[in-house]
Amino acid sequence: MTTEITTTPDTNLYFIREKIYKLRNAIMYSMSNDLIKMPNTIVTALKIDDEGCLWFVCKAPAHYTDQYEQSFPARLHFYRKGILYYMEVSGKATIVKNEETGVEENESVLLIKMSINCVEYTEPQIRKKTKLDLIADNVQQWIMRNAAFSRHTKPVLAKLQQHNS
Numbered sequence: 001m002t003t004e005i006t007t008t009p010d011t012n013l014y015f016i017r018e019k020i021y022k023l024r025n026a027i028m029y030s031m032s033n034d035l036i037k038m039p040n041t042i043v044t045a046l047k048i049d050d051e052g053c054l055w056f057v058c059k060a061p062a063h064y065t066d067q068y069e070q071s072f073p074a075r076l077h078f079y080r081k082g083i084l085y086y087m088e089v090s091g092k093a094t095i096v097k098n099e100e101t102g103v104e105e106n107e108s109v110l111l112i113k114m115s116i117n118c119v120e121y122t123e124p125q126i127r128k129k130t131k132l133d134l135i136a137d138n139v140q141q142w143i144m145r146n147a148a149f150s151r152h153t154k155p156v157l158a159k160l161q162q163h164n165s
Contacts, residue, residue, distance in 0.1 A: 010052075016119055017048045019087060023078040028058060028112075031073040031090070038068050043076065043112070054089065054114045070095050074114060084123060091117040 024045055030038040043058040056076075061068070074093035079086040093114040129137070 013048070013050075013052055016087075016116075016121075019085065019121065020045050020048060020054070020078060020089070023080045023083060023087065025080065026056075026076040026078040026089075028056075028093075029075045029077070030093075031075055032069055034069055034072070036067050038072065038074075045078075048116075052116050054091075054116055055111070056114070057109050057111055060108055060110045068095070076114070084126075086122055088120040088122075089114070089116055089118070091115050 026043050026045065027040060028038070028043045029040050032038070039061055041058045041061075043056045046055045046057060048054050054076075071092060071094045073090070075088060075090040077086070077088050091114045093112050096111045096113050
């Protein structure tokens, strides 16, 4: 008797991948306790592989990267204006050597691989307007449509001086 092993696609990974690709940019916070640690920086997500590792690039710090830990805990905060959700991803980040990837040596960009431990996905609650809010909005719109303001050619202070004379 043979048993057939079937693998089902990880729907959580597809969901996370889709949401991160839509946001694309994040702020990276190094959670290391070392004296010299990676500075907070903006990163760009490149891909999430099938093992659940997030690959991203960031601007290399001004100092030599050899001074920093090559593997450190990190948190990424993904947010984009106009998109009604944000994500926080945390895990162990590792600076990938350019020789390992076959990518040309580039001093200004770092390639980092993060094994994802925790993902927090948040959609803000949209507050429904009360009847009082709707009435106030309607009154304001009516005033803006129907109120006429006369345009003065003389400054208001000049008119005041004429009335006081």
